[in-house]
Every structure is written in C-alpha cells, then in structure tokens.
Amino acid sequence: MMVGDNIYHFSAEEDKWHQADSHHSYDDGSVNLKNLTTDTKSNNVLISRHFFYFGKEAPLVPDHLLSSIGYKNNRNHRTFDSMAAIGLIEWLESLFGNVLNQVMGDPCDFHNSESRYSP
16 A cells, blocks of 8 residues: 555456555556556566665665666666676675665655555
C-alpha cells in the first residue's frame, strides 16, 4: 500500500495483469491503467542476493566514481559494465558491507506514501 513496486501480479488464467490498491492506483483503489501498462511492459525483473537499499539515507557518492562509469542522473534503468563499476562497488562495500542486503532507510518519498502516483 505504500511506495513499493511489488504491487502487480499476473493471472495466467485470465491472461491479465492485476494492480493492488497502492501508490500507483487511483485514490479509490481502482486500477490506473497508465501506471499498470508502464510498469508491466517489460519481461525483465531485478533480482539480487547482493544489494544495498539506502532509500532516503543514500550516501553522497564521490563525483569521480560516478563519472568513471558514465553515470548521468536521468530516469529509466541503466546498465554499467561491471569492470568499469569496480571502483564504485568497492567504495560501497568498504563503507556499507556490514549492512549488505538490508534496508537502511525508508523510501525517499515515504512521507508521501498516502499520495498516488500519476505520470
């Protein structure tokens, strides 16, 4: 119900995606078709056994680490060469390796969790 993205499920029986009453549906809980279509248009999903989740507690990453991988702050998913990102990975692990696979902070917009997202 808050701001997570685990709000969709696919019914093979109906050949249809369902959207839970959430931050991505309408105020009355009904399906926001624009959000459902955008959020379920890919066959890809991110799964990891090695992650950092900072939320609003995200650290300020040194500029040289971001520029070394060609990072630009824009929307949508990006991929980076793992060898090019080794400096960033080592920096994260050296500072935060003790909190690997844990939630460090609430989502950035957690204070707006009752609001709805409409692109």
